[in-house]
Amino acid sequence: ARYRKVDEDFFEELEEVLIAADVGVNTVMDLVDELKMEVKRQNIKDTKEIKDVISEKLVDIYYGDDDEEVEQLHLRDDELSVILVVGVNGVGKTTSIGKLAHQLQQDGKNVMLAAGDTFRAGAIEQLDIWGERAGVDVIKQSEGSDPAAVIYDGIKSAKSRNADVLICDTAGRLQNKVNLMNELAKVKRVIEREVPGAPHEVLLVLDATTGQNALSQAKTFSDATDVSGIVLTKLDGTAKGGIVLAIRNELQIPVKFVGLGEQVEDLEQFDAHAFVYGLFADLLEGDEE
Amino acid sequence: MAFEGLAERLQSTMKKITGKGKVSEQDVKEMTREVRLALLEADVNFKVVKDLIKRIKERAVGQEVMESLTPGQQVIKVVKEELSELMGGEQSKIAVADRPPTVIMMVGLQGAGKTTTTGKLANHLRKKHNRSPLLVAADVYRPAAVDQLETVGQQLGMPVFSKGTDANPVDIAKEAIEQAKNEHNDYVIIDTAGRLHVDENLMDELDQIKAAVKPDEIFLVADAMTGQDAVNVAESFNEQLELSGVVLTKLDGDTRGGAALSIRAVTGKPIKFAGMGEKLDQLEAFHPEGMASRILGM
Ligand SMILES: Nc1nc2c(ncn2[C@@H]2O[C@H](COP(=O)(O)OP(=O)(O)OP(=O)(O)O)[C@@H](O)[C@H]2O)c(=O)[nH]1
Ligand SMILES: Nc1nc2c(ncn2[C@@H]2O[C@H](COP(=O)(O)OP(=O)(O)OP(=O)(O)O)[C@@H](O)[C@H]2O)c(=O)[nH]1
Ligand SMILES: [K+]
Ligand SMILES: [Mg+2]
Ligand SMILES: [Mg+2]
Numbered sequence: 076a077r078y079r080k081v082d083e084d085f086f087e088e089l090e091e092v093l094i095a096a097d098v099g100v101n102t103v104m105d106l107v108d109e110l111k112m113e114v115k116r117q118n119i120k121d122t123k124e125i126k127d128v129i130s131e132k133l134v135d136i137y138y139g140d141d142d143e144e145v146e147q148l149h150l151r152d153d154e155l156s157v158i159l160v161v162g163v164n165g166v167g168k169t170t171s172i173g174k175l176a177h178q179l180q181q182d183g184k185n186v187m188l189a190a191g192d193t194f195r196a197g198a199i200e201q202l203d204i205w206g207e208r209a210g211v212d213v214i215k216q217s218e219g220s221d222p223a224a225v226i227y228d229g230i231k232s233a234k235s236r237n238a239d240v241l242i243c244d245t246a247g248r249l250q251n252k253v254n255l256m257n258e259l260a261k262v263k264r265v266i267e268r269e270v271p272g273a274p275h276e277v278l279l280v281l282d283a284t285t286g287q288n289a290l291s292q293a294k295t296f297s298d299a300t301d302v303s304g305i306v307l308t309k310l311d312g313t314a315k316g317g318i319v320l321a322i323r324n325e326l327q328i329p330v331k332f333v334g335l336g337e338q339v340e341d342l343e344q345f346d347a348h349a350f351v352y353g354l355f356a357d358l359l360e361g362d363e364e
Numbered sequence: 365m366a367f368e369g370l371a372e373r374l375q376s377t378m379k380k381i382t383g384k385g386k387v388s389e390q391d392v393k394e395m396t397r398e399v400r401l402a403l404l405e406a407d408v409n410f411k412v413v414k415d416l417i418k419r420i421k422e423r424a425v426g427q428e429v430m431e432s433l434t435p436g437q438q439v440i441k442v443v444k445e446e447l448s449e450l451m452g453g454e455q456s457k458i459a460v461a462d463r464p465p466t467v468i469m470m471v472g473l474q475g476a477g478k479t480t481t482t483g484k485l486a487n488h489l490r491k492k493h494n495r496s497p498l499l500v501a502a503d504v505y506r507p508a509a510v511d512q513l514e515t516v517g518q519q520l521g522m523p524v525f526s527k528g529t530d531a532n533p534v535d536i537a538k539e540a541i542e543q544a545k546n547e548h549n550d551y552v553i554i555d556t557a558g559r560l561h562v563d564e565n566l567m568d569e570l571d572q573i574k575a576a577v578k579p580d581e582i583f584l585v586a587d588a589m590t591g592q593d594a595v596n597v598a599e600s601f602n603e604q605l606e607l608s609g610v611v612l613t614k615l616d617g618d619t620r621g622g623a624a625l626s627i628r629a630v631t632g633k634p635i636k637f638a639g640m641g642e643k644l645d646q647l648e649a650f651h652p653e654g655m656a657s658r659i660l661g662m
Contacts, residue, residue, distance in 0.1 A: 091410055097591040100404040164614060164642065165475030165587065173507075195642070196479075196519070197512025204507035218515075249617040284473065286407035286591025288619040309474065312560045314593035337474070337505070 078121040081114055085122065088358055089129070096354045097286050098317035102324070106132055126359055133351035137323050145329035146345050149303070150184075150275055155233055156240050157266050157273040160306075161259060161296050162280035164247030167308035167334055169198065171280055172242050173205025174334070174342035175306075180209055184239040189229025190215035191222045191262060192246040202244050208339050212236075222246065222258065223265045230269045243274075250295035260299045278331065280306045283316030293322045307345070308334030317354050369661030370402040371440065378436040387435045392424045395439045406620035406659045409595045412629045420446055444656055450625060451652035455634040458489070459580040459608070464550040465498070465541065467577050471570055471605065472585035473597060474558030477613035477639055479509065481585050482555040483516035484639065484647035485611075489551050490522070491645075498549035500540040501526035502533040502573065503557035513555050520644060523549065533557070534572045541577055554579070561600030570605055581608045583636070586627060588615045594623035595630045602631040612650060613639030624655050 079085065086107055093103045109132060110125075119125050150156040158175075160168050169192070176186045188206050190213055192198035199215050206213035214229040226243050233241040245262060248255035266274045279302040281289050296302050307316045310333050319330050330345040377394050396417055403413045423429070423442050432438040460466055468485065470478045482499055489495040499517050501524055503509035510526050517524035525540040537554050544552045556573065559566035574582065584598060584607050601607060610627055615638045624635055635655075640646040 094404060094410045095592045097407075097593075100401055163589070163617070165477065167475065195512075196515035197508040200511040201506075201508035208507075249614065251616075251618040282475065282587075282589075284587070284591060284593050284597075285589045286619075286622070287405055288407070288589045288617065291618060309560075312473070312593070313562060313596050314591065318591070 078123040080121055081119055081125050086111065089355060092355050092358045093317065096315035096317035098354060099287055099290075099321050102136065102321050106136065122359055129355055130348065130352055133320065133354065134347055136320055137347050137351065139324060139327070145304075146331050148276055148331060150240060151272075155230075155238060155270055155273075156275040157230065157233075157270055158240065158242045158276045158278060159245070159263060159266060159274040159300065160243060160278050160280060161245050161300055161302070162247060163249050163292055166247065166280045166282040166285075167306070168247065168280045169201050169205060169244055170337065171278075171306045171308060171332070171334055171342060172202070172244050173209055174339055175332070176205070176209040176211045176242055177339045178342060179240050180211055185237065186211045186240045186242065187229065187233045187236070187238045188213045189226050189241060189243045191226050191229075191244050193218055193220050193222050193225060194246040198244070198246065223262050226262050227265050227269065230266065250292050256295065256299045259296075263300045276304060276331075277302045278304050278306050279328070280308060281316070281319065283307050283309045284312065284314040285316075285318065287318060289318040290321055290325070293326050293328055297326060297328065302328055304329055304331035306330075306332045306334060306342075311335045311341070315354055320351075368402075370399060370443065371660075371662045373398040373402055374436040374439060387430045387432075389425055389430075391435070392421065392429060392439075395436070396421050396424060399439070399443055402660060403622065403625075406622035406661070407591045407594075407626075408622035408659065409592050409626035409629070411595065412626050415629075416446055416450070440660075443660065447625065447656035447659065448653055451628055451656055452634055454649065454652060455609075456636050456649035458485075458493075458636075461580050465544040465552045466550065466581075467541065467579040468551065468553045468581040468583065469570075469573065469577070469579040470553065470555050470583055470585055471601060472558060473560065473587070474506075476558065476585045476587045477611075478558065478585045479503070479512050479516065479555050480642065480644075481583075481611050481613060481637075481639055481647070482513065482553050483520060483644045485637070486522055486551070486553055487520055487644050488637075488647050490520075495551050496549050497522060497551035497553055498540060498544045498547070499524045500537060500552060500554040502536045502540075502554050504529040504531065504533055504536075505557045509555075509557065516644065523547070533569060534576050537573045537577045552577075561597045567600070567604050574605060582606070583608065584610045584627075584631075584633075586610055586612055586623060588612050588621045588623060589617060589619045590623040592626075594626040598627040599630045602633065607631060607633050609634050609636040611635070611637045611639060616640045616646070620659050620661065621655060622659050625659060
């Protein structure tokens with residue numbers, strides 16, 4: 076393989092590749108500045124050597140001072156765990172719930188779902204089909220009923236059936252809708268009241284095609300529901316989802332899962348190293364012909 | 365959030381310049397740098413930004429800006445003009461076929477808002493143009509997509525053509541046209557499944573539907589929060605299908621919406637409508653000038 080020189084042109088291209096991956100221009104400029112210093116310090120000459128340095132820097136931004144255990148779900152072994160799933164419209168909440176239910180079920184857990192989206196047309200039927208696919212029960216009421224009441228119902232049923240995990244679907248909502256965000260906070264309070272220590276996870280679903288607005292989503296949903304992790308969906312397309320770097324760095328929210336398609340198996344544990352490499356791989360792989 | 369509008373950004377740049385009395389080429393460079401950052405933070409695609417900055421710079425080093433007493437404002441004026449030029453004029457007209465029904469096909473990525481917008485457009489056509497549309501459930505893949513459109517149809521009191529999920533979307537579309545002719549529906553709006561622009565099989569399926577029903581309009585439904593990828597998506601759908609227009613959804617959010625510029629730049633197709641909420645009456649004509657200001661944060 077032939078490698079090219081690490082010069083101004085290279086850095087300019089790197090900057091563009093990372094911006095194109097939605098990493099965000101400010102994060103990218105800081106990163107490139109640091110990289111330039113590092114390249115000088117280590118006297119790096121060609122792109123063969125720089126690959127690892129870029130990866131390291133990006134992983135550094137991602138993890139900060141944290142350890143690398145943050146991707147795990149924090150569920151209870153002995154009693155009911157509740158997972159609340161939130162996010163803006165159409166990002167993949169209901170689909171991800173179906174996939175996650177399947178995964179947990181495969182791990183031997185007794186899983187139930189609560190159809191907390193009582194607003195969107197067809198939302199309850201959609202979750203029902205996912206419940207069937209995963210082989211888990213769905214607790215639901217009719218369209219238009221109070222979401223907090225549905226979740227309350229779900230918890231009661233989950234307790235009486237000795238379920239291990241209850242996953243709660245919610246309606247999509249844009250983070251600037253104050254009433255809807257309050258409604259979500261209320262749902263969370265019901266969960267807190269009914270199960271001590273719950274919700275054990277609040278998963279924010281982000282669509283990888285989203286640009287810089289994802290940071291505002293993470294911030295506002297966190298304010299309302301104290302988000303514990305992210306599911307980054309639709310990574311099977313050409314979008315890279317680079318904004319999660321800034322979200323991790325500024326808000327300390329880790330990505331736990333990635334969505335890679337519309338089928339029930341298309342959910343994987345997040346791998347930070349593979350992810351950051353994917354952000355700039357196009358640049359280097361083009362060289363190594 | 366960390367995002368400042370362009371006006372404030374330029375103002376702080378200008379503070380350094382005033383006092384010197386004269387605007388230098390270096391000053392212009394600094395100002396265009398701020399413009400670049402503002403556009404990138406608003407999610408305008410970096411290639412589109414590059415072209416724009418080149419044009420803005422050319423104009424800004426001219427007399428217009430350098431000899432002005434208010435160079436900051438002049439830069440903003442130039443930027444706004446360039447953005448407006450790119451966004452094009454307002455255009456919310458919908459085609460009318462010589463022989464009814466007029467056929468509209470809705471396409472786009474997963475979760476963009478196609479099914480909801482199908483309902484909204486039907487509602488718009490009835491309310492504003494006194495039309496009687498038929499909605500067509502041609503998404504046989506997404507769980508409960510047919511139920512969703514049927515519920516939308518019920519909410520509107522409008523007919524929905526569906527053949528469940530075992531039928532082929534091409535056949536569904538063809539039969540729907542026949543039914544529309546028989547039942548005197550003057551518009552047919554086909555809701556298709558969300559798909560990735562890189563999914564060749566599903567993109568071919570859209571081609572086949574197009575060939576079978578010869579739509580008068582093909583609308584790309586795109587989420588206003590889309591980031592840099594918007595250009596790839598819009599380019600692919602346009603190359604495959606030759607779009608006639610775009611509907612930008614979820615503009616009721618707080619996104620700057622730079623995707624609008626990107627989509628417009630790569631397709632040259634007008635953004636006709638804006639989705640302003642989840643309800644079926646929340647569709648508006650798209651205003652290009654307002655969008656330019658929104659992207660710049662002013
Ligand atoms: N390609 C791809 N599509 C996905 C993925 N996850 C979800 N989708 C699709 O995205 C669309 C929206 O998914 P939903 O699960 O309905 O999203 P949601 O967040 O529940 O939507 P609302 O409840 O309407 O807010 C569907 O067509 C899904 O099949 C993914 O990882 N990859
Ligand atoms: N706030 C807001 N939400 C919208 C708008 N348009 C659609 N939505 C919501 O976005 C989500 C996805 O809308 P759908 O109409 O199901 O999207 P779709 O493109 O048909 O999705 P797929 O069929 O899965 O590809 C739903 O929750 C809608 O209510 C809009 O303009 N504003
Ligand atoms: K989306
Ligand atoms: Mg949902
Ligand atoms: Mg749909």
